[in-house]
Amino acid sequence: MILAPSTIDLFAFGEESLLDLVSGQASPFFAYDLGAARERFRRLRAALPQRVRLAYAVKSNPGLPLLETFSAEGAWFDCASAGEVSTVLAAGGTGAGMVFAGPAKSERDLQAALFAGARVQVDGIEDVARLHTLHEGAEPLPVSVRVNPAQGVSEVATIIGGGGPSAFGVDEEVVEEFLTEAARYERVRISGVQVFAASNELDAGRLLANHRTALRIARHVQAVLGRELDLVDLGGGLGVRYDVTQPSLDVRTLGAGLGRVLEENAWFTGELLLEPGRWLSAPTGVYCARVVRTKDSRGERFVMLEGGINHLLRPLMTGQPFPTLALRPGVGVIGSAGSGAAGGALVRTTLAGPLCTSLDRLGTGDLPADLRPGDVVVFGQAGAYAATQAMTHFLSHPAPEQVWVG
Numbered sequence: 001m002i003l004a005p006s007t008i009d010l011f012a013f014g015e016e017s018l019l020d021l022v023s024g025q026a027s028p029f030f031a032y033d034l035g036a037a038r039e040r041f042r043r044l045r046a047a048l049p050q051r052v053r054l055a056y057a058v059k060s061n062p063g064l065p066l067l068e069t070f071s072a073e074g075a076w077f078d079c080a081s082a083g084e085v086s087t088v089l090a091a092g093g094t095g096a097g098m099v100f101a102g103p104a105k106s107e108r109d110l111q112a113a114l115f116a117g118a119r120v121q122v123d124g125i126e127d128v129a130r131l132h133t134l135h136e137g138a139e140p141l142p143v144s145v146r147v148n149p150a151q152g153v154s155e156v157a158t159i160i161g162g163g164g165p166s167a168f169g170v171d172e173e174v175v176e177e178f179l180t181e182a183a184r185y186e187r188v189r190i191s192g193v194q195v196f197a198a199s200n201e202l203d204a205g206r207l208l209a210n211h212r213t214a215l216r217i218a219r220h221v222q223a224v225l226g227r228e229l230d231l232v233d234l235g236g237g238l239g240v241r242y243d244v245t246q247p248s249l250d251v252r253t254l255g256a257g258l259g260r261v262l263e264e265n266a267w268f269t270g271e272l273l274l275e276p277g278r279w280l281s282a283p284t285g286v287y288c289a290r291v292v293r294t295k296d297s298r299g300e301r302f303v304m305l306e307g308g309i310n311h312l313l314r315p316l317m318t319g320q321p322f323p324t325l326a327l328r329p330g331v332g333v334i335g336s337a338g339s340g341a342a343g344g345a346l347v348r349t350t351l352a353g354p355l356c357t358s359l360d361r362l363g364t365g366d367l368p369a370d371l372r373p374g375d376v377v378v379f380g381q382a383g384a385y386a387a388t389q390a391m392t393h394f395l396s397h398p399a400p401e402q403v404w405v406g
């Protein structure tokens with residue numbers, strides 16, 4: 001079966017390549033297409049106003065070959081731990097092209113960010129106080145303040161922000177108090193603003209509404225400080241579809257809209273950053289796991305795989321499964337769920353993993369009735385928030401292999 005063109009962006013590889021991968025590779029494994037990553041970066045770069053810098057959000061997929069690929073394309077990086085900082089430096093990134101965020105930065109994190117020369121985004125006065133102590137340079141350390149807007153948009157509000165109470169940043173309502181307090185720490189200087197309150201957003205208009213909010217907040221911060229900001233960071237949140245029935249985010253509409261937002265905000269002449277993670281990395285990867293057994297239990301069909309939430313946790317956290325294909329080694333694609341590729345008779349199926357907990361579910365969808373041991377289930381869009389977001393050590397199964405192609 002040939003994948004329908006509309007499904008291609010859900011799976012990084014075509015049918016032939018998937019067959020080659022599963023025949024040459026022990027299951028379960030992740031495979032990533034670096035050519036697709038490069039193409040993705042260039043597509044987004046071309047769609048956005050020249051002035052907007054792209055800082056790849058490392059947390060979405062910190063694989064060294066991926067970071068090297070983005071680094072060679074001129075990406076900046078958004079890091080959130082000392083570990084991410086060292087991977088970026090190993091991949092050829094530099095502190096001058098790095099921002100550092102996180103709601104609970106340890107001293108080790110702050111030291112790594114300072115050592116690299118990254119721009120730290122402070123989430124509260126505690127960050128300012130600790131940087132004041134740690135910073136050794138003669139000039140005040142420029143930092144950005146992350147502001148939690150009073151209103152935001154989010155498809156997955158449980159994952160990140162979206163207005164309301166949040167562990168992230170300084171609440172917009174108290175930002176003036178924060179700035180007054182921060183001014184007491186003369187070795188630290190608030191010079192930028194970061195606002196990020198969206199996640200997996202597929203609607204360019206809603207992202208642009210957030211960007212307008214970010215610039216409105218930045219303008220207010222600049223007015224309160226009485227000096228020009230040098231950096232405004234609009235965060236990430238550019239979404240990808242996990243099902244063919246969802247629309248794709250139109251990055252050209254986003255780029256054109258951002259151009260208009262910048263025209264409306266001619267007061268700001270500093271660096272402007274976007275921090276996309278998922279949009280750049282999700283479509284570059286697949287996760288493949290062999291079927292171990294199938295079972296009908298009281299009217300429900302289960303297919304048990306070699307890997308579960310120890311390798312893919314996102315469906316359990318968000319309730320949104322990854323799109324799947326059923327692949328028969330030596331034959332080809334025999335059916336799919338959420339990918340639009342039609343096959344033989346399909347039956348409602350719950351995918352379960354090998355862990356001894358009923359939480360170990362990877363989603364429910366329509367998969368071929370004759371799916372059997374030895375077949376492989378391929379999960380698309382698995383290049384982001386997958387391999388490193390899972391419960392790898394639970395039950396001590398081996399970590400999945402990661403295969404880099406291209």
Ligand SMILES: Cc1ncc(COP(=O)(O)O)c(C=O)c1O
Pocket residue numbers: 057059060078101102160196198199200235236237238275276277278279
């Ligand atoms: C500070 C920061 N920037 C960027 C991102 C990337 O978000 P996305 O992958 O949705 O683009 C995240 C995600 O959690 C984040 O916390």
